Amino acid sequence: MTENRSVPAAARAAREASRALGALSAETRNLALLAMAGAVNRRRDEILAENRKDVDAADALIEEGKLTGAAAKRLQLGGGKIDGVIESLRSVAALPDPLGEIQMAMELDTGLHLYRVSCPIGAIAMIFESRPDALPQIASLCLKSGNAVLLKGGSEALNSNRALARVLNEAVRSVRGIPPGWMTLLETREEIAEILKLDEYIDLIIPRGSNEFVRYIMDNTKIPVTGHRDGICHTYVHAAADPEKAVRIVVDGKTQYPAVCNATETLLIDRAAAATLLPAIANALKEKDVALRLDEQARAILPDYPDASPADEETWSTEHLDLILGVRVVKGIDQAIDHVNRYGSHHTDAIVTEDARAAARFMSRVDSASVIHNASTRFSDGYRYGLGAEVGISTEKIHSRGPVGLEGLTIYKYLLQGSGQIVADYSGPNARKFIHRPLPVSGS
């Protein structure tokens, strides 16, 4: 850590800070976010000079063949990227307040009113990839939602992250009420290992990164983890698919950005449609240099596809993240649904059909965070879904599922407002009866 504190001390400070953060007004939290934006703007030279060190070190690694050019490019804050950071901080300030939302209100009895109100989770540990612009984004989302945060970025971005954390921390000192300990930068893997043991202080861990890394986190902590594992997504072309839509949606799902988790990895196509539709789809994929892994029936239909090899059992459970597509001909919708639920990662799956009943069946029976009818799997992310800001994408089945916005950083508490009521009056032979009348919830 930058500060001279032990990890448990930082975690305890985060826990204490979280109590104060949750009680701050939206105005104070937004003021702090704007102060952060202003400070990054004023101190951009200082930040960019530190970022230059990381970029230069990365360039040396590229020459040694130890880093890809794409990875190095993600490190850069120059070339206008820092303006994006400032803009993003301002836009988080402008988002609606996720706290204090009355989710439910009920009159239990005269003068005894129950409210369920959104509130912060508490202290959150976030572990993210090399991009240094992730640091202000995550810090701002946590502050907006009243959570204290322990952050660990990629080691290649350490100088950039230190500079950003320093500037953000100093910026909020001018804002009355933001507690020290609201954000702490962790710097080493050993510190992560320590964090995993601190279930006493940390309420939630959100790791972003490789599948292996997320699994490591999950396997080594008792703290709840909202993690994103594989994205093995399917596009299923039903017998009643519109041919033009089918071609466009499959090509987009596979090729528009193949390196991401919502790209299509497997094409399922109905036997009834395969003979006519599969050649048209294959022609379009050929133009994008997509390699195919074909099951037996698909091979029979596409004997001359230039870059094809036989699919095997492993094909269906592989996240290629590349211009490679598995193709399986299925008997019909139920085999397609079974395949998706069995081999998929419950992330995002699409059906292409003009048959509304088939679409409804697929959408209700496919057990995935996002199920899509007649559009590309690539649509499933927080920005396109209009969530305002994306904390991450969850493949969990409790709390948050799919693209996670600010709401995923909140929980609720029950507030009961009485006027002297005791439970003894509501029990026994002459018990008072509860009214349990829902009250209108304003502002939603």
Place this chain on the structure above:
Amino acid sequence: MTENRSVPAAARAAREASRALGALSAETRNLALLAMAGAVNRRRDEILAENRKDVDAADALIEEGKLTGAAAKRLQLGGGKIDGVIESLRSVAALPDPLGEIQMAMELDTGLHLYRVSCPIGAIAMIFESRPDALPQIASLCLKSGNAVLLKGGSEALNSNRALARVLNEAVRSVRGIPPGWMTLLETREEIAEILKLDEYIDLIIPRGSNEFVRYIMDNTKIPVTGHRDGICHTYVHAAADPEKAVRIVVDGKTQYPAVCNATETLLIDRAAAATLLPAIANALKEKDVALRLDEQARAILPDYPDASPADEETWSTEHLDLILGVRVVKGIDQAIDHVNRYGSHHTDAIVTEDARAAARFMSRVDSASVIHNASTRFSDGYRYGLGAEVGISTEKIHSRGPVGLEGLTIYKYLLQGSGQIVADYSGPNARKFIHRPLPVSGS
């Protein structure tokens, strides 16, 4: 297990059953619940005969001093209790459907609509105490919410649980669509140990029972656990408390039912009010034979309380579940809040005051599932909160917090309804713009 199946096979069957359950109509699920109620009614003699075996065995244990009379009484299904079971099954059928609720709807673009819809979690393992009437309650809540369930009850109720599981399972066979595997009764501790390893099939574990048991579950599984740990609840009497309310609320919180988690374990009282108010509260507690653990200042005010001993550090973190109350005199509201957040279990805490600003400060800064103003801590449970049915009480900070109703057994999925849209059209220099217009959500 009653069936000749391995635990992994039962868990896999539950996973498969969950796919089908989630797609059933509310009518089918409610029909199954009513069939269950009818079968328990018709076959009550058979169930009561099996229950008799458990009760007789318990009576023998009482004579040997190995079981308390209270525990044995909880085993009984006779004496009208089975009518309560039937009534409860019918009332779950009558509850609103927790599935298919549209939580959010947004027009991303013309002809591209996003919906967030509630759906089942999947396969749930529930482990509960000896009361055999918990079995039909839990099974019915899971079926209502479209989840498959693996159930483990107390071993003292094994004959009763076997009979109930058999009757419920046979009842739903008459209802088309309920998949085999929707409910499996586990019978041994070894089977629980196996379940804990099956994160491949099980989505959530809900244990009810002792703190030690819930901790054991949490420490030995990667599956998310919605558990209820300690209930160390406080009542804080503020300087501006109404004296009569203070006496009533403290006495009710401590004595109305001391053996439960929402009973008050510690009284905090402002120094400014202690000299006049503490003697009045103590007088009322004396009549109920409450033993006090007093801090130094409280001892000075109550030198003659008959059953008093000095409080120590351990007093504040003990869940007495008995007629014992810790008493601490505090300097003011901030010390009270610090005490609650430090020693409490984040379950339920109350403030007694006529000062609205003090109440607001306490309610926003106390980090507990339920925070109560001018009413007894004993109010915090699912029935009194009007949740319809209580799955359990959670001390977790993600997914579900406090009393958990049917909603705690659900999650959501995103359904995207398009008309051929692809992401390529929304990127690059001539990108289409998203509209992101919220659509009215009906029926909420």
